[in-house]
Amino acid sequence: MADVPLSELPETLDTQGAFPRLSGDEVAALEAVGVRRYAEEGEALFREGDDHYDLFVILAGRVAILGDAGKPAERVIAIHGAGRFLGEMNLITGERVYLTARMVEAGEVLQVPTDRLRNVLDEDPSLAETMLRAFLARRALLIGMGAGPRVVGSRFSPDTRRLRVFMARNRHPHHFMDVEEEAGADALLRELGVGPQETPIVLLGDELLRNPSNAELAEALGLSAVLGARGDSACDLLVVGAGPAGLAACVYGASEGLETMGIDAVAAGGQAGTSTRIENYLGFPAGISGMELAERARVQAGKFGARIVVPADAVGFEERDGGYAIELGDGTSMAARSVIVATGARYRQLDVPRIGELLGLGVYYSAGPLEAQMCAGSEVAVLGGGNSAGQAAMFLSKHVLKVTVLIRRASLDATMSRYLIDQIERTANIEVRAGTGVAELVGERAVEGIVVADCETGERTSLDARALFIFIGAEPRTAWLEGSVALDQKGFVLTGPEADPGAEAAIAPSMLETSLPGVYAVGDVRSGSIKRVASAVGEGSMAVRLVHEHLAAT
Secondary structure, rough: OOOOHHHHHOOOOOOOOOOOOOOHHHHHHHHOOOOEEEEEOOOEOOOOOOOOOOEEEEEEEEEEEEEEOOOOOOOOEEEEEOEEEOHHHHHHHOOOOOOOOEEEEEEEEEEOOOOHHHHHHHHHHHHHHHHHHHHHHHHHHHHOOOOOOOOEOOOOOHHHHHHHHHHHOOOOOOEEEEEEEEHHHHHHHHHHOOHHHHHHHHEEEOEEEEEOOHHHHHHHHHHHHHHHHOOOOOOOEEEEEOOOOHHOOOOOOHHOOOOEEEEEOOOOHHHHOOOEEEEOOOOEEEEEEEHHHHHHHHHHHHHHHOOOEEOOEEEEEEEEEEEEEOOOOOOOEEEEEEEOOOOOEEEEEOOOOOOOOOOEEEEEOOOOOOHHHOOOEEEEEEEOOOOOHHHHHHOOOOOOOEEEEEOOOOOOOOOOOOHHHHHHHHHOEEEEEEOEEEEEEEOOOOOOOOEEEEEEOOOOOEEEOOOEEEEEEEEOOOOOOOOOOOEEOOOOOOHHHHOOOOOOOOOOOOOEEEEOEEEEOHHHHHHOOOOOHHHHHHHHHHHHHHHHHHHHHO
């Protein structure tokens, strides 16, 4: 809580374009679909726990954005004055509200219902870009501040790690309270009547969730309502996987009139969503994070009417009633007239003793803000020589003392893009150790050191690294397709003539079509694909054209 009255706090400075002021023309465009009204001091424009809220433009007066409003832990997130608008990504996506907006100086506001707001943004691309950029920047700031729901548990707990990863991958802000270190966590658990053995818990306003599943957490956060429910009838197109290829298919499918649904086991963005900076994607000369790219694509897909269900894990596949059905991990299924498989690939697991035991406790297969926070100020190692490893090393170098990149080859030249190699060579706290592999992990409850071995001599040395980030190739996510469509020897989906070599030219599968008519594979999961975001997006959009041809023929 502030030491001075909220009304006397200075207006929060604009950073990263998070708090722009609207021009007179922009306010006029919103006023055409909104209502001006007086707001008295102390009025809450929206509250933590609300299912949804409207857009508010401040015409006069001042507003405080608060976390844990009305509680001992209340804190000021921002102070806004005339010309600014309130809200962040959940205003567009419809996720549950987790902050409170309170008038601290009486004034006038312009209130715009969200359904009318969408119409204005569709007609005014400039205003839409200003607001979307601000919402994205605010979401990033809130994540960095640890605003939003609280996760209370032990950092050594796999379930605590699961919940935090799920929220991080879905770009949902949260605050973590570690029962191993924070005295306040123990006091809070006693106040709630929760025993340590019942953790982790999640606090959303006045609601308490005891070790929820990802699906239960998604429902509580409002993600399920946002992204749509499973349909009982068959849709035109079901996209399995919401990485760049899957999101592109959702955008193009819905924009071209197909009833389109997408599913993903964890979050929109896929493997690319964990990339902290994609610098060679067309149209973004300054680069773009995988999370922001995924967020923009998800909003775009929703604009055209596509529904994306998260979490929904595909575990089985069958032909049904002239179409197809995807069995999900919760025992339900989804039916579709056509299917695009975009499940991508997961990083190959490292074969070292106790690697699974220390997963999330110093062993990671992605390098995002959550992982960087967990090993800030220490030394870390990155295993791998591809672009993902290079991007991880560059990102981590800004948060840790030192990054040691371990590669089995003699150099990075054959496996990594030149621009990344140049950046690594210019970064003082990154060291590349060639011809080196990981032999052993040191530490009981967490990684406390790494033993590496020379690939030729076998000589072992120790690294004082508190974390190991692994990027050593990928394995396709196709276990749910085995026995249904043709796969290559490594498990990737065969497409085109390779999917059915004996077929006559006139009836052979089209370029992205699998061995089943109307089922297509795009992105990293496809045999022979180029492992790049741009090519994945291209394949996702191309597949929609083939879906149209298939549906027209059937």
